[in-house]
Amino acid sequence: MQKFDAIIIGSGQGGTPLAGKLAAKGWKTAIIEQRYVGGTCINDGCTPTKAMIACAEVANTVLHSNRWGVHCVGFNVDMPFVVGRKNNIVEEFRNGINTRLDETPNLTLFMGTAVFTGPKSIKVMGEELGEEHKLAAEYIFINTGTTPYIPPIKGIDKVPYLTSTTILDQVVVPKELIILGGSYVALELGQLYLRLGSSVIILEAASQLLSKEDPDVSVVIRNMLEQEGMQIHTNASATEVSKTDNSIAVTATIEGKPQTLQGTHLLVATGRKPQTAALELHKTNVLTNDKGFIQVNEKLETSAPGIYALGDVNGGPAFTHISYNDHLLVYKNLFESANLSTKDRQLPYCMFTDPQLGRIGLSEQAALKKGLPFKVAKLPMNKVARAVETGHITGFIKALVHEYDNTILGAAIIGKEGGELVSVLQMAMLGGITATQVRDMIFAHPLYAESLNNLFMSLDQ
Numbered sequence: 001m002q003k004f005d006a007i008i009i010g011s012g013q014g015g016t017p018l019a020g021k022l023a024a025k026g027w028k029t030a031i032i033e034q035r036y037v038g039g040t041c042i043n044d045g046c047t048p049t050k051a052m053i054a055c056a057e058v059a060n061t062v063l064h065s066n067r068w069g070v071h072c073v074g075f076n077v078d079m080p081f082v083v084g085r086k087n088n089i090v091e092e093f094r095n096g097i098n099t100r101l102d103e104t105p106n107l108t109l110f111m112g113t114a115v116f117t118g119p120k121s122i123k124v125m126g127e128e129l130g131e132e133h134k135l136a137a138e139y140i141f142i143n144t145g146t147t148p149y150i151p152p153i154k155g156i157d158k159v160p161y162l163t164s165t166t167i168l169d170q171v172v173v174p175k176e177l178i179i180l181g182g183s184y185v186a187l188e189l190g191q192l193y194l195r196l197g198s199s200v201i202i203l204e205a206a207s208q209l210l211s212k213e214d215p216d217v218s219v220v221i222r223n224m225l226e227q228e229g230m231q232i233h234t235n236a237s238a239t240e241v242s243k244t245d246n247s248i249a250v251t252a253t254i255e256g257k258p259q260t261l262q263g264t265h266l267l268v269a270t271g272r273k274p275q276t277a278a279l280e281l282h283k284t285n286v287l288t289n290d291k292g293f294i295q296v297n298e299k300l301e302t303s304a305p306g307i308y309a310l311g312d313v314n315g316g317p318a319f320t321h322i323s324y325n326d327h328l329l330v331y332k333n334l335f336e337s338a339n340l341s342t343k344d345r346q347l348p349y350c351m352f353t354d355p356q357l358g359r360i361g362l363s364e365q366a367a368l369k370k371g372l373p374f375k376v377a378k379l380p381m382n383k384v385a386r387a388v389e390t391g392h393i394t395g396f397i398k399a400l401v402h403e404y405d406n407t408i409l410g411a412a413i414i415g416k417e418g419g420e421l422v423s424v425l426q427m428a429m430l431g432g433i434t435a436t437q438v439r440d441m442i443f444a445h446p447l448y449a450e451s452l453n454n455l456f457m458s459l460d461q
């Protein structure tokens with residue numbers, strides 16, 4: 001049995017930086033990874049998708065270059081190049097993490113699957129290890145993330161469906177792509193492949209795309225994707241899938257009526273499930289919920305003293321920056337008596353469709369539920385100088401402002417740089433800067449940010 005001060009299971013966006021910080025504090029630290037260092041974000045999630053989305057955006061600009069008076073005669077997408085470029089970026093990021101882990105004193109990386117053998121002991125199993133390693137530590141941090149959830153649709157195990165991981169290695173653009181799901185993964189990947197040349201059909205079970213967002217947000221996103229040529233069905237539940245010679249048939253109930261759709265490829269983007277089964281958590285005292293996510297309190301402590309869960313595996317919100325923030329919270333509470341809680345922190349996010357959806361704070365629906373008195377400032381993108389000048393007028397800027405003290409409660413921005421722009425409002429919210437102060441602030445002209453003056457001026461009318 002090798003004794004450590006801390007063991008980290010999973011080298012995701014929380015575990016990896018935490019490992020470095022604990023080791024720097026002089027803790028003898030082990031980090032265990034069963035696949036690739038860097039986890040979902042680097043290997044299957046943010047990095048590869050955003051790398052490929054950049055290629056799709058160029059294809060779209062070339063396709064519509066006439067709008068800017070630039071006439072191109074045809075173009076073709078070099079898919080092996082697009083995939084190779086993505087792989088190079090992923091490898092560069094992954095190798096960087098590997099090097100940092102290797103070079104950190106007090107830190108040992110074990111490649112293999114961690115399995116609990118007792119309350120504070122773990123064995124590492126893996127083909128490449130040669131021998132099984134047995135480790136023990138008083139502090140254990142679980143950062144094992146999630147993997148695609150495949151719903152139990154009749155026939156699903158008999159068709160060669162794709163997931164958000166496997167589709168990224170397709171070196172031929174899918175001709176007809178049917179996507180189950182209508183949230184972040186489905187819409188980012190749907191638009192990506194549409195722009196690379198696929199015909200795309202979305203089947204979303206809920207009554208709107210992005211079911212957690214306000215209806216006006218969902219409608220604009222739907223319209224913009226439909227205008228690009230995406231076929232979108234909501235209230236659409238797949239009941240059966242089957243494979244014929246050259247295609248996959250999906251039978252679904254769409255708005256109450258049965259229909260069968262044919263495509264060459266099927267992408268299942270119906271959410272993700274936690275990677276907790278292999279851990280054998282029953283050998284320790286870590287409790288999970290009915291979906292297998294690890295239960296934590298607002299300090300990310302599990303039901304077992306000394307064992308923490310960070311990132312998607314604790315039920316999220318499932319974003320890289322939240323997993324990263326989880327490690328800061330745990331570290332500062334352990335070493336700086338910071339008393340940080342997940343309840344107090346901001347939740348920004350950005351969906352990387354084009355235009356993007358940048359979000360921070362409360363939606364209108366959430367504010368209504370809380371019974372808060374609020375007013376809504378809204379500005380269409382075709383009234384934003386920068387958007388008109390650059391030719392990107394789809395979308396709007398919306399902010400919720402407290403009725404009495406003018407603090408900003410939340411914002412949704414659909415626009416070319418919606419994610420960047422919403423960060424400006426996020427900073428205002430963090431610093432307690434009111435809508436009135438932003439209305440009168442000097443921004444450089446003609447930035448998108450300058451439009452925040454006009455956004456909050458609309459409240460005076």
Ligand SMILES: Cc1cc2nc3c(=O)[nH]c(=O)nc-3n(C[C@H](O)[C@H](O)[C@H](O)COP(=O)(O)OP(=O)(O)OC[C@H]3O[C@@H](n4cnc5c(N)ncnc54)[C@H](O)[C@@H]3O)c2cc1C
Nearest residue numbers: 010012013034039040041045114144145311312318319320
């Ligand atoms: C297609 C896609 C696009 C995304 N895009 C974005 C985006 O643009 N922005 C954003 O903020 N978020 C995005 N996300 C979400 C983001 O990737 C995740 O929220 C983030 O990676 C979660 O990190 P994590 O630290 O929880 O764990 P992960 O990064 O999932 O890492 C967990 C690691 O643990 C390892 N592991 C699991 N079980 C064991 C075990 N028993 N033993 C040893 N190792 C184990 C796994 O192999 C994995 O490497 C995207 C996700 C997907 C799928």
Ligand SMILES: NC(=O)c1ccc[n+]([C@@H]2O[C@H](COP(=O)([O-])OP(=O)(O)OC[C@H]3O[C@@H](n4cnc5c(N)ncnc54)[C@H](O)[C@@H]3O)[C@@H](O)[C@H]2O)c1
Nearest residue numbers: 151181182183184185203204205269270271318350351352
């Ligand atoms: N830009 C980003 O930050 C980004 C990008 C991609 C993913 N992510 C993260 O990854 C996580 C997973 O994303 P996701 O889009 O896979 O999952 P999700 O949980 O956000 O959405 C799944 C969608 O599938 C629908 N659905 C479920 N079962 C269905 C069925 N049988 N048929 C049709 N539709 C069905 C749901 O109604 C839902 O809209 C998200 O929680 C998100 O936090 C973030």
